[in-house]
Amino acid sequence: MEHIVELEHVDAGYGGKTVLSDVSFSVERGEIFALLGGSGCGKSTLMKHMIGLNPVLAGRLTVAGEEWSAASRARLCRRIGVMYQSGALFGSMTCLGNVMLPLEEFSPLSRRERRAKAMELLASVGLEDAAGKMPAEISGGMKKRVAIARAMALDPDVVFLDEPGAGLDPLTSSALDELVLRLREERGMTFIMVTHELDSIFATADRCAVFDAARRSMVALGAPRWLADECEDEFTRMFLRRGGRA
Amino acid sequence: MSAFGERMSYLGEAVASAMSVAIHPRRFRFGDFALAFQRAACDGLPVCMGMGFLLGLILAFESAVSLRTFGLHSYVAALLAIGLFRELGPIITAIVLAGRSGSAFAAEIGAMKTDDELDALSTMGLAPVGFLVMPRVAAAALAMPVLTIFAELSGLVGGALVLAAMDVPPVVFWSNVVSASSAFIIALGLAKSVLFGAMVGLIGCIAGLRTRMSADGVGVSTTAAVVGGIVSVAVADGVIAVLCHVWNI
Ligand SMILES: Nc1ncnc2c1ncn2[C@@H]1O[C@H](COP(=O)(O)OP(=O)(O)O)[C@@H](O)[C@H]1O
Ligand SMILES: [Mg+2]
Numbered sequence: 001m002e003h004i005v006e007l008e009h010v011d012a013g014y015g016g017k018t019v020l021s022d023v024s025f026s027v028e029r030g031e032i033f034a035l036l037g038g039s040g041c042g043k044s045t046l047m048k049h050m051i052g053l054n055p056v057l058a059g060r061l062t063v064a065g066e067e068w069s070a071a072s073r074a075r076l077c078r079r080i081g082v083m084y085q086s087g088a089l090f091g092s093m094t095c096l097g098n099v100m101l102p103l104e105e106f107s108p109l110s111r112r113e114r115r116a117k118a119m120e121l122l123a124s125v126g127l128e129d130a131a132g133k134m135p136a137e138i139s140g141g142m143k144k145r146v147a148i149a150r151a152m153a154l155d156p157d158v159v160f161l162d163e164p165g166a167g168l169d170p171l172t173s174s175a176l177d178e179l180v181l182r183l184r185e186e187r188g189m190t191f192i193m194v195t196h197e198l199d200s201i202f203a204t205a206d207r208c209a210v211f212d213a214a215r216r217s218m219v220a221l222g223a224p225r226w227l228a229d230e231c232e233d234e235f236t237r238m239f240l241r242r243g244g245r246a
Numbered sequence: 247m248s249a250f251g252e253r254m255s256y257l258g259e260a261v262a263s264a265m266s267v268a269i270h271p272r273r274f275r276f277g278d279f280a281l282a283f284q285r286a287a288c289d290g291l292p293v294c295m296g297m298g299f300l301l302g303l304i305l306a307f308e309s310a311v312s313l314r315t316f317g318l319h320s321y322v323a324a325l326l327a328i329g330l331f332r333e334l335g336p337i338i339t340a341i342v343l344a345g346r347s348g349s350a351f352a353a354e355i356g357a358m359k360t361d362d363e364l365d366a367l368s369t370m371g372l373a374p375v376g377f378l379v380m381p382r383v384a385a386a387a388l389a390m391p392v393l394t395i396f397a398e399l400s401g402l403v404g405g406a407l408v409l410a411a412m413d414v415p416p417v418v419f420w421s422n423v424v425s426a427s428s429a430f431i432i433a434l435g436l437a438k439s440v441l442f443g444a445m446v447g448l449i450g451c452i453a454g455l456r457t458r459m460s461a462d463g464v465g466v467s468t469t470a471a472v473v474g475g476i477v478s479v480a481v482a483d484g485v486i487a488v489l490c491h492v493w494n495i
Binding site: 051052053073074077078080082084085086088089090091092101102105106 | 278362363
């Protein structure tokens with residue numbers, strides 16, 4: 001199996017402050033992988049390391065076999081896509097413009113092909129009708145779908161999703177889960193998501209890494225069902241059973 | 247990193263990306279530049295002209311009233327021309343630009359930062375400095391000479407009105423203006439205005455990039471952009487005045 005993202009003994013944090021220590025796991029191609037844990041345990045911090053915004057404090061973190069560095073940065077940026085919690089769409093451009101932006105900057109396609117590709121991406125998240133709308137004119141759930149389309153524009157190896165369900169009603173949130181499953185089915189896309197929505201994890205995730213703020217470390221790794229039922233870590237079983245499913 | 251170090255590192259990045267734009271002009275985001283230029287120059291024109299007109303009117307009136315006692319009030323034209331072209335034109339325009347555009351740059355970029363849009367740019371492989379700062383700084387630098395010329399001409403019109411009321415005919419006023427000013431003085435003022443524009447634009451953008459992720463973040467950045475812009479323009483103008491004196495310009 002091909003490791004798309006791999007962490008070996010990584011210390012995560014900011015400057016001199018360690019938030020999580022000695023984290024190791026790897027994510028395979030085509031997997032839906034969730035980072036799970038209470039608020040403030042360091043999920044977003046770890047994701048910022050994985051997407052190259054902050055350097056890791058210690059250990060080795062690779063994306064597509066390469067560590068983040070000034071030299072690899074331009075290459076690696078094209079192999080990842082990120083959907084931020086708010087969507088982070090650029091307010092001065094239409095939805096289509098947002099999806100076309102990475103293509104305009106980095107793809108060798110002609111203007112017409114870029115447009116066609118962006119429309120195809122919007123169609124794949126069910127939003128071809130919103131192409132001409134500005135981000136301020138569409139709902140929160142639609143913004144996140146446009147952001148997923150933008151994240152996939154350059155056919156990345158892995159798409160990161162920061163709290164996909166946050167701020168959405170349960171129906172919209174589960175529609176987003178179905179979209180993620182469908183995109184994995186159709187395009188073989190790998191997803192790494194930060195979330196604490198247990199419904200969404202049981203519906204989509206193949207494996208989860210569970211983090212505990214009190215112990216400042218990763219405390220369990222495995223399939224969500226297994227974590228809820230059989231994992232030897234007490235905290236993890238408690239955390240996953242709060243979902244009301246177990 | 248210290249606040250000063252952070253500002254310097256953005257400044258260094260801005261210089262590097264300006265050089266990279268000079269080498270690859272197609273990387274320049276012309277659409278963003280055009281929009282920022284329109285907002286800074288076209289939309290800012292009435293304020294700058296109004297400020298220039300009032301300043302010319304008031305200066306001419308105050309000095310003419312004193313000088314008339316000695317029958318010297320026709321010299322007001324020369325005084326006003328040199329004052330406006332050398333100092334006041336670029337300075338008041340830069341103050342208006344700091345209030346209108348420096349603040350707008352800080353607020354726009356700051357709001358993008360709090361919405362994670364700057365992180366989104368970075369993870370797409372687009373440097374926020376090249377993408378957002380370059381077009382805005384270029385727009386501010388190029389808007390300044392245009393605004394300055396209009397402010398200066400409005401100031402002279404204000405002065406001409408005052409003197410006309412004191413029985414100095416406009417023809418005499420204009421010929422005094424022309425004989426007092428030189429192409430060099432006007433060009434010096436315009437060169438200063440380009441520098442001030444770049445400074446105000448850059449300080450506004452850097453304030454935006456440094457926005458804290460808190461509720462008052464954007465407000466603090468906007469204030470920093472305006473105050474920082476005005477103070478540094480005043481300091482730069484003082485330094486230039488000293489240098490001009492030393493070099494006898
Ligand atoms: N920019 C930052 N600088 C320093 N510490 C931070 C920063 N952002 C978050 N933290 C701290 O890191 C810890 C983990 O935060 P975060 O990764 O955002 O948690 P989560 O996403 O799991 O809710 C928290 O204690 C938080 O206070
Ligand atoms: Mg978080």
